[in-house]
Amino acid sequence: MSQTAIPFLFMRGGTSRGPYFRRDDLPEDLDQLAEVLIAVLGSGHALNIDGIGGGAAVTTKVAMLSPSEDEWADVDYFFAQVSVTEKRVDFKPTCGNIMSGVAPAALEMGLVNAKDDVTEIKIRAVNTGARVIAKVQTPNGQLAYAGETEIAGVPGSAAPVQLTFMGVVGSSTGAFLPSDKLQENIGGIDVTCMDVAMPMVIARAQDFGLTGHESVQELDSNLDFFKRMEGIRIEAGKRMGMGDVSKSVTPKFGLLAKAQNGGSIAVRYFMPWNTHPTMAVTGAQCLASCALTPGTVADGLLARSHESPTNVVLEHAAGTIDVLIDFDANNGFNLKAAGLVRTARKLADGFVYVPHTIWSQPKETA
Template identity: 60%
Template sequence: MTQTAIPYLFLRGGTSRGPYFKRADLPEDQSALSEVLMAAVGAGHPLNIDGIGGGNAVTTKVAMLSPSQRDDCDVDYFFAQVAVEKREVDYRPTCGNILVGVGPAAIEMGIVAAQDGETLVRIHAVNTGAIVAARIQTPAGKVNYAGDVAIAGVPGTAAPISLGFMETVGSVTGALLPTGQVIDMIDGIAVTCMDVAMPIMIARAEDFGLTGYETRDELDANTAFFDRIEPIRLKAGQLMGLGDVASSVTPKLTLLAKPRHGGTISARYFMPWSCHPSMAVTGAQCLAACTIVPGTVADGLAQGADADAGPLTIGIEHPSGTFDVVVDFAREGKDVSFHSAGVVRTARLLARGDVFVPQSR
């Protein structure tokens, strides 16, 4: 079978991994683009056996990079979430973990020129409009991947990549609270629908008869839970102005509980039909905001989030450890203004070369 070769880099970004492409090397038409991405990843099979995906939503993600069309940014980052067992591609969300690899990938691709020592890469997340400043270690003008920073969910250590997120409130819906309410009652369950970096429907674990400390495998095996929460998510999507979200990964889902290991809150984040093995970067920002805004479902659960202004470190406990988000904000009564959120993550270049797709795709 004749095949088409497409150049790519393969990186781990945070606790996700996937191919990074130059946008110019891929079809402009979105239907044709989806066919190419599904073929590359191997969508439609639980093991992604005919592609380079890893059989999990955190390993079927794709980054597409190009020189930014914005004067205040260096690179445009277009994200695609390719399904594992379905032949579907969702372009609605962005991914903060894959974003961690955008700076190194942009330098490796020649889109951004590396400086000696450290390189600032200003990233425009095309899917949501967010602006992110990434600082990459580049001694002698080369990306450095070795370092002593460990992140929960990834073995070993690597060089730090600091990310500063701006303009993330109302990333998709245009509002911090897209429904206009701090709490909505849907099918008898209290939920907070919030949009900071990612639209999320947030609930208390105890309201579903759970502790909130279950392992990822325990939650993924709990089909009764998914049968209960998916209809609520669909209604939340409508209330948030997202329309029919049956085939979309947004809004994501999160269950909250009191922290047990010195953090601010304990969380289980869903993608949304399986539990994240750790925590999404974008999701962590939204959950941090949820702990700060008065009257949300985090009230009575969050510990140490009652300051009137930031910067404040919010520790989110997840199945693999704790994710820290530094939030700069100001609060006056029930009104909260969010200025920025910062995280430190790591990335590593795993491979480079060509991925082959059938010419018919």
């Protein structure tokens, strides 16, 4: 009996997927937890061949749930981004797509009880302190995955998961504009450094000689762009008070351009060392906020709405994502809440196994 069994759910949340655990089924110590998650996902190999990762950043994500320690919330959600090719785990960010699966997973795990028709679950994002209200379909008190809602980047349709994000301004740095400027120039490129749900460095695609409508493959093959972008991101991280971010996935990087297909603005989002195939939920909130804020690098790229709430339609590499922004524009831009609709589906459940040499505990082994 040389392996430790850990109960888990395997779920798609939005356009990401990964294992969902109860936090108390995993090591408390973060260093040991990282070793366990690296083993679970098979981190350190491009195919994650010795784990259940999918060989991409959007498929090496982990959610850990527990009854909330916050009086406001029902569930605490602790997120981990596990590297694909390096044996590294980042506990700093959160993930809004994986968040889409938190409420269904909490019901599956028995952390909360379903109500008739729609169940509202209050979630605290442990990594950032954000508060999120999730509404899931529970007709006759039974969790439903089937439905008619479609999201770009996921085939078919499923039941909607409605997410309302609050308390996301300054989620990582403590400030809406961590460098205290609407725009600044780094390496010859004008950027806006903003922290709404996810700290980001945002620039105009045209300033890099890009259209902002390139495919994921075209961008990923543009090594000169990535080299230049990473230098700007690292310097921006310092100016945002985040220290040396060379080995951290935050701040993320985003590009803006004029919309082509009827949306509000075109965007591309980076994770940060490759291009996101669709759009991150957290990044969408930051990019939408940047788009609505006068004086940012979004100036001239869209016709801004001054009515709140307003729907910002982001054109990304695989389609569009709508972000409903509730804001106050009386004194600059003040975000109150951001709403999005995603979908989720349980793919599998059971036990995932890690070698005893990684972690041994008194649970069922094989």
